Amino acid sequence: xxxxxxxxxxxxxxxxxxxxxxxxxxxxxxxxxxxxxxxxxxxxxxxxxxxxxxxxxxxxxxxxxxxxxxxxxxxxxxxxxxxxxxxxxxxxxxxxxxxxxxxxxxxxxxxxxxxxxxxxxxxxxxxxxxxxxxxxxxxxxxxxxxxxxxxxxxxxxxxxxxxxxxxxxxxxxxxxxxxxxxxxxxxxxxxxxxxxxxxxxxxxxxxxxxxxxxxxxxxxxxxxxxxxxxxx
Amino acid sequence: xxxxxxxxxxxxxxxxxxxxxxxxxxxxxxxxxxxxxxxxxxxxxxxxxxxxxxxxxxxxxxxxxxxxxxxxxxxxxxxxxxxxxxxxxxxxxxxxxxxxxxxxxxxxxxxxxxxxxxxxxxxxxxxxxxxxxxxxxxxxxxxxxxxxxxxxxxxxxxxxxxxxxxxxxxxxxxxxxxxxxxxxxxxxxxxxxxxxxxxxxxxxxxxxxxxxxxxxxxxxxxxxxxxxxxxxxxxxxxxxxxxxxxxxxxxxxxxxxxxxxxxxxxxxxxxxxxxxxxxxxxxxxxxxxxxxxxxxxxxxxxxxxxxxxxxxxxxxxxxxxxxxxxxxxxxxxxxxxxxxxxxxxxxxxxxxxxxxxxxxxxxxxxxxxxxxxxxxxxxxxxxxxxxxxxxxxxxxxxxxxxxx
Numbered sequence: 001x002x003x004x005x006x007x008x009x010x011x012x013x014x015x016x017x018x019x020x021x022x023x024x025x026x027x028x029x030x031x032x033x034x035x036x037x038x039x040x041x042x043x044x045x046x047x048x049x050x051x052x053x054x055x056x057x058x059x060x061x062x063x064x065x066x067x068x069x070x071x072x073x074x075x076x077x078x079x080x081x082x083x084x085x086x087x088x089x090x091x092x093x094x095x096x097x098x099x100x101x102x103x104x105x106x107x108x109x110x111x112x113x114x115x116x117x118x119x120x121x122x123x124x125x126x127x128x129x130x131x132x133x134x135x136x137x138x139x140x141x142x143x144x145x146x147x148x149x150x151x152x153x154x155x156x157x158x159x160x161x162x163x164x165x166x167x168x169x170x171x172x173x174x175x176x177x178x179x180x181x182x183x184x185x186x187x188x189x190x191x192x193x194x195x196x197x198x199x200x201x202x203x204x205x206x207x208x209x210x211x212x213x214x215x216x217x218x219x220x221x222x223x224x225x226x227x228x229x230x231x232x
Numbered sequence: 233x234x235x236x237x238x239x240x241x242x243x244x245x246x247x248x249x250x251x252x253x254x255x256x257x258x259x260x261x262x263x264x265x266x267x268x269x270x271x272x273x274x275x276x277x278x279x280x281x282x283x284x285x286x287x288x289x290x291x292x293x294x295x296x297x298x299x300x301x302x303x304x305x306x307x308x309x310x311x312x313x314x315x316x317x318x319x320x321x322x323x324x325x326x327x328x329x330x331x332x333x334x335x336x337x338x339x340x341x342x343x344x345x346x347x348x349x350x351x352x353x354x355x356x357x358x359x360x361x362x363x364x365x366x367x368x369x370x371x372x373x374x375x376x377x378x379x380x381x382x383x384x385x386x387x388x389x390x391x392x393x394x395x396x397x398x399x400x401x402x403x404x405x406x407x408x409x410x411x412x413x414x415x416x417x418x419x420x421x422x423x424x425x426x427x428x429x430x431x432x433x434x435x436x437x438x439x440x441x442x443x444x445x446x447x448x449x450x451x452x453x454x455x456x457x458x459x460x461x462x463x464x465x466x467x468x469x470x471x472x473x474x475x476x477x478x479x480x481x482x483x484x485x486x487x488x489x490x491x492x493x494x495x496x497x498x499x500x501x502x503x504x505x506x507x508x509x510x511x512x513x514x515x516x517x518x519x520x521x522x523x524x525x526x527x528x529x530x531x532x533x534x535x536x537x538x539x540x541x542x543x544x545x546x547x548x549x550x551x552x553x554x555x556x557x558x559x560x561x562x563x564x565x566x567x568x569x570x571x572x573x574x575x576x577x578x579x580x581x582x583x584x585x586x587x588x589x590x591x592x593x594x595x596x597x598x599x600x601x602x603x604x605x606x607x608x609x610x611x612x613x614x615x616x617x618x619x620x621x622x623x624x625x626x627x628x629x630x631x632x633x634x635x636x
Contacts, residue, residue, distance in 0.1 A: 118473030213575035
């Protein structure tokens with residue numbers, strides 16, 4: 001039965017999203033009487049299968065756990081030590097020099113992924129390095145690995161992004177990258193590399209398991225996503 | 233007449249970038265044209281009749297629904313069956329020993345991907361004369377001429393015998409094409425095909441997401457001469473990412489069971505074709521409770537061992553569900569699981585729960601759970617789960633024999 005369940009959930013990671021959600025994960029229904037103002041502070045209620053949890057955000061709120069040396073190391077998921085990843089690092093170094101900024105690397109990662117599609121599950125960094133393709137998860141993983149390869153502490157987070165698109169407010173399950181600087185985590189989104197993620201990026205879980213079983217924990221994390229977001 | 237389809241299937245000889253003549257349907261603005269297009273998409277040909285078709289040497293034969301004389305001819309290691317249905321394009325069925333259902337549809341779809349304006353309009357999954365099948369229909373717009381095209385594609389397989397991919401590249405005739413494919417599934421015979429397996433049981437399960445059928449799973453249990461059970465599982469799914477793109481997922485498992493435990497197993501993920509295997513693992517029990525796994529996972533060679541003394545086979549698990557869950561209330565049964573697609577390095581657990589109201593759940597975690605209906609043998613026949621705004625349903629559509 002579990003094989004059934006996991007197979008279905010892996011399919012569901014990308015199913016149901018619409019054209020606007022390109023580069024994002026599963027859509028989350030947004031309930032609002034009109035196109036919502038997403039200005040800060042933003043008050044909302046997250047519906048977890050009938051259980052409503054109020055949330056007000058005025059700025060980006062990362063998980064506060066401090067960065068450690070582990071956030072700089074190569075792992076199964078962020079495998080910047082894989083030979084297949086070497087061209088990414090070299091390409092960034094050739095273009096940006098030996099000490100690129102996280103923002104420069106974000107733009108570079110966005111450019112490396114030349115095929116923006118949503119048909120991938122969760123690829124490792126070396127897989128993305130070779131395929132040059134993917135959605136938000138591939139952007140997040142590639143950027144996190146690239147940051148680590150230049151000595152930055154980084155991690156991948158997943159959550160919900162709220163956007164106003166074509167006169168309606170939409171929310172998408174999304175993944176992005178965080179980099180640690182000055183003792184705090186800040187968001188970087190290689191799918192929107194020329195914009196700065198703000199309070200409408202809601203990080204819901206950190207991808208803490210970067211080992212061989214990372215995808216199992218991601219599925220479990222996905223299951224913690226709210227079903228709906230209600231904005232007054 | 234050259235078509236998009238031949239680009240996808242042959243990858244040679246179809247280099248023209250001109251729009252396909254068969255896609256010549258007006259797609260200009262205006263109510264009358266919308267009605268015209270709808271009428272075009274709704275057209276059918278009811279005047280089909282069963283006609284025999286066979287290879288001259290008798291190696292293949294079928295009795296298919298058609299509107300003219302069907303033909304069959306070898307092409308490489310495949311057979312190509314052309315079935316006229318009274319349209320400018322015939323239904324073309326390619327017959328091979330093995331077809332990965334989802335990946336084959338994706339290969340056909342890749343020919344349409346060069347048209348930015350396209351839409352996956354229909355999917356289906358199920359059983360056709362005992363054969364698991366997947367279907368996908370896509371519309372596409374050829375610009376600047378604004379010509380509408382439609383490809384209908386079906387893939388089905390008879391386990392261990394043959395696989396078939398049928399396509400039709402012309403707007404409309406959906407039910408007509410379905411009728412033709414159904415007749416192929418019913419009557420196609422290959423003289424040299426291996427005899428159909430005689431399993432103890434065979435089960436097919438269809439996966440739906442928000443009401444759309446997107447996947448089919450098969451499970452075949454056979455008793456080997458040495459007393460072991462052989463369990464062959466297949467999963468083919470269409471991961472519909474957006475209305476314009478999808479990926480085909482094909483996974484297979486072959487497991488040998490002795491007593492209550494798995495003795496060895498093979499796990500293959502053929503998504504994207506054999507040349508891009510992400511998962512190709514071999515598991516071996518090295519001593520009671522200890523297993524060794526080698527092979528490819530996410531593009532990396534792995535070689536790991538793990539201990540799992542209470543990882544029971546599916547046969548034993550069904551017995552435990554019958555004994556400890558069915559007919560009970562307020563009971564939990566914790567089972568050890570191994571799902572190499574998400575974690576090849578070790579086992580995990582699931583909980584089968586009998587609720588106070590007499591229903592059952594399967595829980596990965598408290599947040600990740602599904603409602604399950606079991607048959608009297610402890611086999612799941614329906615499962616529903618919700619994640620974010622999506623409802624997943626997995627439902628048995630075929631059960632032959634009686635699984636242990």
